[in-house]
Amino acid sequence: MPDLPRIVITGIGLASPNGNNLAEYRRNLLAGVSGVQPYEIRYFGKTVAGVCHFEATRYQSRKALRRGTRAGSVAIYCANEALKDSGAALDTVGRDRVGVYVGTTEHGNVETEEQIYEVSQYGYDLSYWSHHHNPRTVANNPAGEVTLNMGVTGPHYAVGGACAGGNLGIIQGAQMLQLGEVDFAIAGGVSESIHTFGIFASFKAEGALGEHLDATRVSRPFDKSRNGIVVSEGGCLYTLERYEDAVRRGARIYAELAGWHVNSDAADFVLPLPERQQQCMEAALRRSGMGPEDIHIVSTHATSTPQGDIQECGAVRAVFGESKTTHINNTKSYIGHTMGAAGAIELAGNLPSFEDGVVHPTINVEELDPECEVRGLVLNEPRHVGRVDTILNLSFGMLGINSALVVKRL
Amino acid sequence: MTKDEVKEAVKDIIATIAPDEDLEVLDHGKLLRDQIELDSMDFLDIVMELRKRYGVQVPEEDYKELASLNSCAEYLFPKMASLELKLLNA
Numbered sequence: 001m002p003d004l005p006r007i008v009i010t011g012i013g014l015a016s017p018n019g020n021n022l023a024e025y026r027r028n029l030l031a032g033v034s035g036v037q038p039y040e041i042r043y044f045g046k047t048v049a050g051v052c053h054f055e056a057t058r059y060q061s062r063k064a065l066r067r068g069t070r071a072g073s074v075a076i077y078c079a080n081e082a083l084k085d086s087g088a089a090l091d092t093v094g095r096d097r098v099g100v101y102v103g104t105t106e107h108g109n110v111e112t113e114e115q116i117y118e119v120s121q122y123g124y125d126l127s128y129w130s131h132h133h134n135p136r137t138v139a140n141n142p143a144g145e146v147t148l149n150m151g152v153t154g155p156h157y158a159v160g161g162a163c164a165g166g167n168l169g170i171i172q173g174a175q176m177l178q179l180g181e182v183d184f185a186i187a188g189g190v191s192e193s194i195h196t197f198g199i200f201a202s203f204k205a206e207g208a209l210g211e212h213l214d215a216t217r218v219s220r221p222f223d224k225s226r227n228g229i230v231v232s233e234g235g236c237l238y239t240l241e242r243y244e245d246a247v248r249r250g251a252r253i254y255a256e257l258a259g260w261h262v263n264s265d266a267a268d269f270v271l272p273l274p275e276r277q278q279q280c281m282e283a284a285l286r287r288s289g290m291g292p293e294d295i296h297i298v299s300t301h302a303t304s305t306p307q308g309d310i311q312e313c314g315a316v317r318a319v320f321g322e323s324k325t326t327h328i329n330n331t332k333s334y335i336g337h338t339m340g341a342a343g344a345i346e347l348a349g350n351l352p353s354f355e356d357g358v359v360h361p362t363i364n365v366e367e368l369d370p371e372c373e374v375r376g377l378v379l380n381e382p383r384h385v386g387r388v389d390t391i392l393n394l395s396f397g398m399l400g401i402n403s404a405l406v407v408k409r410l
Numbered sequence: 411m412t413k414d415e416v417k418e419a420v421k422d423i424i425a426t427i428a429p430d431e432d433l434e435v436l437d438h439g440k441l442l443r444d445q446i447e448l449d450s451m452d453f454l455d456i457v458m459e460l461r462k463r464y465g466v467q468v469p470e471e472d473y474k475e476l477a478s479l480n481s482c483a484e485y486l487f488p489k490m491a492s493l494e495l496k497l498l499n500a
Contacts, residue, residue, distance in 0.1 A: 062429040067451070128462065131454045 011086025011239035017050030034216035050232025072145030099182035103165030103189030108137035162397025166343030188344035190235035220364035230336030259288030265400025343395030
């Protein structure tokens with residue numbers, strides 16, 4: 001790896017179904033509190049979803065909320081929270097030296113479905129189609145809304161990476177800092193997916209939408225009775241800086257991005273490929289200069305689908321199966337699948353382990369599926385492990401995109 | 411609908427589009443965009459809401475007639491006189 005600047009996390013802003021800031025989110029992860037609730041959406045009907053309850057008007061006027069999208073609103077909340085947390089001032093950094101990189105799984109479905117419904121109420125007369133449709137559905141909408149809200153004049157764009165989008169947003173921000181394209185990055189991922197009926201209907205059609213009488217138990221990765229995904233909304237954006245810059249301004253540093261890798265299965269539209277996931281993890285470890293024993297937490301991507309969890313566990317077992325120092329957990333068991341936000345938000349849930357030495361568990365595992373058995377799996381109860389120095393954060397997505405991000409404490 | 415009710419109809423639409431504004435202090439003779447924050451997309455919203463709520467079509471060349479509450483009333487009254495006032499933000 002060439003001698004590139006070191007990149008660190010200096011601020012965290014998040015909107016999770018079970019917490020509107022890192023402290024609340026972490027508290028609920030350690031207490032086993034789910035953010036999944038009963039939910040109903042047009043055409044599809046009753047289901048469950050991870051719903052966020054952050055105060056949207058904290059950083060937006062009611063008019064701005066009406067003008068923009070839910071993903072934009074999530075991004076604005078997270079970006080402002082992250083900036084506040086970082087203690088940095090945009091005028092000091094230089095507003096043209098700030099980049100906004102937002103990972104998304106999809107964007108635009110919500111508005112398109114809304115407009116088709118709207119014109120259906122007027123006999124499909126397209127003169128009733130909203131002039132807001134295009135600015136709301138362009139892929140850069142969530143990132144662009146952040147720049148409008150915060151007065152950022154550096155680059156902004158979406159990083160579309162299916163459910164690996166959150167990790168990819170972070171990686172993109174880090175790369176742009178390393179290249180010197182920007183001096184300060186606001187990066188991560190967001191999702192508004194619970195507001196599109198299509199995503200529920202499509203997962204249902206695939207036989208991949210989870211069900212359980214208790215909403216809080218639908219998302220249960222690694223449990224023998226798991227039967228599918230919970231769709232969730234949410235977001236998590238980080239402020240990223242070059243290590244030297246962060247030290248110079250006396251910033252609190254949460255973690256350093258030690259290495260990462262992104263690859264493609266080149267195999268199937270939907271089904272994952274464990275050997276490529278394994279290669280992805282191994283390449284991220286190589287780039288970080290670490291071996292499996294050096295990783296203290298593996299934050300799995302597992303979405304609670306019968307096949308996907310088995311395949312990922314196989315890949316994780318192949319890399320970490322012999323490591324006595326690696327603990328493995330999953331955050332979707334609490335919040336469902338936050339899609340484009342997943343990688344970013346799941347990493348955030350684990351970062352406090354550097355401070356408290358506790359690994360939050362995968363909840364809702366009544367009976368562990370033997371095929372998901374992996375050494376170090378932390379089930380149902382938090383585990384006090386003393387010291388956590390490193391996290392490997394996994395996020396995979398449709399069309400076979402894999403990402404593995406390694407962070408370490410300083 | 412009277413002319414005053416036409417103004418109420420327009421104010422109610424603006425209340426939906428610009429919910430942060432105090433519309434009670436509006437000077438009916440002055441330009442709306444000089445008194446509250448309304449951009450071109452907002453004016454398109456007013457046109458759209460007139461279409462949705464009242465079936466009133468405002469062609470592009472007439473958008474200038476929506477500049478103030480008084481001009482709205484003068485322009486829209488012939489189109490809305492026979493319609494019933496619908497307030498969503500009352």
